[in-house]
Amino acid sequence: MNCSIISVGTEILFGQIINTNAVYLSQQLNELGLNVYYHYTVGDNSDRLKETLAYAMSKSDLIITTGGLGPTQDDLTKEIIAKVVGKKLELHKPSYEKICKYFKNIKRPMNKNNLKQAYIPKDSIVLPNDCGTAPGFIIENDGKIIITLPGPPKEMRAMFDSYVKDYLRTKSECIIYSKVLRFFGIGESALETALTDLISNQTNPTIATYAKEGEVSVRITMKAENIDEANRGVELIIKEIKNRLSQYIYSYDDEELVEVVAKKLLEKECSISFAESCTGGLISSKLTSISGISKCLDRSIVTYSNEAKVQELGVSLNTLEKYGAVSEETAKEMALGLKEKTKSDLCLAVTGIAGPTGGTKEKPVGLVYIAIAYEGNVICNKYNIWGDRNKIRNYTTMLALNMIRLILK
C-alpha cells in the first residue's frame, strides 16, 4: 500500500513552523511496512486543499492529513474531505459531550465554533483526541483510505499511537523491524568503508549509516512476516558489524552516550566530579539531564579564569606560566586538585581553546586536553577539534563522556 501525507497549514508555507508531523508519520508508516511516496503541504485555502486532496487520491491508496481541525473558520480540512468523498457531516455525540466537559473543566464558556469540532463525516471511524478537543477520523471509500489527524504534534502523535497504528497493522502484509547501533570515534565515511560489502549487498535487512554531531549510527532494518524472523535477520548483521567494529560501539539499543555513561556510573556507584574550562559547564549540565545522577555527581567547578584554577583546584602558578592554561600539565593538575578536594572516585578535568579567538600557531583553536584521575592514576588525552565554538564545546563533551565510558569498562 502506498501513502501520501498532506500537511494543512498556511504557517508551514510561511516557514513559521517546521513540519515535524510529516517526519513522524513517515517514520511510523515505514516501520509499519507502508511506502510513503509523497508529502504535500497546502495552506488553509478551500480550492487548493480540495485540488491537492483529489490529486493525492489519484496517486495513493492511503492519504493521511494533519491540521485544519481547529474551531475557527480557517479550519477547513474536515469540510473539504466530506465534500470530496461525498459524505455529510454528522454530530458525533461522544465527541460533543467530551468537548462540553472540557470547557466545563477549564471554566470557560463554549461557543458555537467549538461545537464544530464534534461534527464528523458520516460512516467514518472516529479517533478520540486524548490531548485536545478535535477528534480525528478514518474514511474508507472506493478502495482508498483517508485518515484525518489534528495538527498540534502532541495531539497528532497520541492519536496515531493509540488508534491509528493498530488499524494500519491490519492493512500491512508485513512488519518492519529495526535496530540502531551507536558509534563514537569513527567517522561516517570510515564506517561506510568498513561495512561497504555489507551495505552494497543489502537487500533485506538493509543497512544505513547516519551522522549527527560527531556521532555516527547504523540502522539495520528488516522487512519480514513476523517479529522472530525479523529479529534473526537483524541479529545476524549486528554480529558481523560487532566482529569488525566493536571497539567503537557504545550502544546496541539506540541510547545516547550520556545515558550509557550515567547508567555505568550508577551501576558501579562511582562518585564523580568535573573541572571544566572551555566547556563552561556543558559536561555537567549534560550529565545532570539524567534523572537520579545526584547519587553519583558530587560537584563540577567551572574554572574559567586562571585565578579560579589556582584557587579552586590548586593548579600551581608556575605550571600556568610555564605551560599555559591549555596544556597537559594544567589539565592533570586540575584533575588531581579536584581529586584532592572532592575525594570523588573519578575526577575529570578539561581545558581547551573553544575559539573563535584565542588561538595561536602552537595552540590553535580546537586544542583540548582532557585528564581523568581514577584509581590512583591520572591520564590525559590531547585532541585537535575542527569546527566552530559550539562544535568544539559539544564534541569535547562527547570526548569526555566517552573517556569515562572507556575507563569504567
Place this chain on the structure above:
Amino acid sequence: MNCSIISVGTEILFGQIINTNAVYLSQQLNELGLNVYYHYTVGDNSDRLKETLAYAMSKSDLIITTGGLGPTQDDLTKEIIAKVVGKKLELHKPSYEKICKYFKNIKRPMNKNNLKQAYIPKDSIVLPNDCGTAPGFIIENDGKIIITLPGPPKEMRAMFDSYVKDYLRTKSECIIYSKVLRFFGIGESALETALTDLISNQTNPTIATYAKEGEVSVRITMKAENIDEANRGVELIIKEIKNRLSQYIYSYDDEELVEVVAKKLLEKECSISFAESCTGGLISSKLTSISGISKCLDRSIVTYSNEAKVQELGVSLNTLEKYGAVSEETAKEMALGLKEKTKSDLCLAVTGIAGPTGGTKEKPVGLVYIAIAYEGNVICNKYNIWGDRNKIRNYTTMLALNMIRLILK
C-alpha cells in the same frame, strides 16, 4: 507570483531527515513578497519526480527544487528537469574546472560520476556552488521559472543567498520587511489578549505571535514598495506594543536572551560567578556559548551534593538542616558564600527540584529559588515551574538570565 517548492529525496519520505530546506526557502520567498502555495516532497524516482514536476508547473509560476544533484545514479533531478522542459544537458566548462580543482585539492581521484555534476541544461543561468561541487541553475521556459538547488542545507542556503535572492527581487513587485520583538515573563495567550485589537485589525503590517520554550515573540511584517515605507509602518506598530508591554520586551532585534545578557555584562565590565544546583551547569554553559564572555565570567560551581554546598560556598549545616537545600535561606547563603569566595561583581545561585523524583507536598517538583548578590544586596526569587526535568532546568536558566538582565538595567 506564486511558488511551489519541490524537495527531492527518499530519505525525507523515510522520515530520516527533517525538511529544513522547505522551511528556509518558504521564509525567504515570503520575505521577498512571493507567495508559497505548495510544498511537495518526492523520492529519488524518475517517474514520480517527472509527474510531480509537471503537476507543480501546472499550478505555479515559480518552482524551486532542492536535492538530487549529487554524483550518483540515484540523483536524477537535473536529468528529469531537462527532459520536462525539452533542453539538452551541456558541459559547463567553469563548473567542470571547479570540480577538477576540488578533487585535486582534497587529493582524491575524480571519477566519471563526479563529471556528471558539470552538465547543465542548455540556456540556463548557472548558479555556482561555493560550498560543494554541484552547481545549481535557473531555467526560464514558457512563462515559468524553475530554480534547481542542491540538497545539503549549507550548500542550498549559500547558493540561494548569493545568487538566487537578487534574481528573484527583479521578479517581485514589492518587498516584505519584518522585525521580531522578544518577550520574557508573559505567556502567549496573555500577549495575544494585550494586543488583540492590533492583531484583529491587522492587514498591513501583520502581527503574529510565536511561543517557544518559555519565550514568546512577535513578528511584525509589512509589505511595501520600498524599505522606507515598510520601516515606517513597522516602527509605528512597535511603538504601540512598547507602550503596552515594554517591561516584558528584552529584544527589539530578535536576539536571544543569553546574547542580550552577555552584551550587557561585557558593556558594564561586570564580573560574574554562578553557584548552580538543579541546573547542573546549564546556566554557565549557556553563557559560555557566547564568545568573549571569558572577560566577565570568573567561575561557576555546580554544588550538587550538600557537602559541596558547605565546602565550596560555606552554606551552614544548620541552614541546610533547618530549611533544607531547596530554600530561600540556602539560596541566599550560596550567593553570599560565592561572593565572599570570588569577589565577582554579580553572584547568582540557584537551588531547586528538577524532578521527576525528590518532590514533596511542601516542596514539589519545579520549586526553584534564584538568589543574586549584587552591589551589597542579596535578593531571592521563588518560582514554581511546571513541566518535566528538562523544561524545569531550561526555564530556570531563562529565569536566571532574565534576573541578571533586570538587575543590570
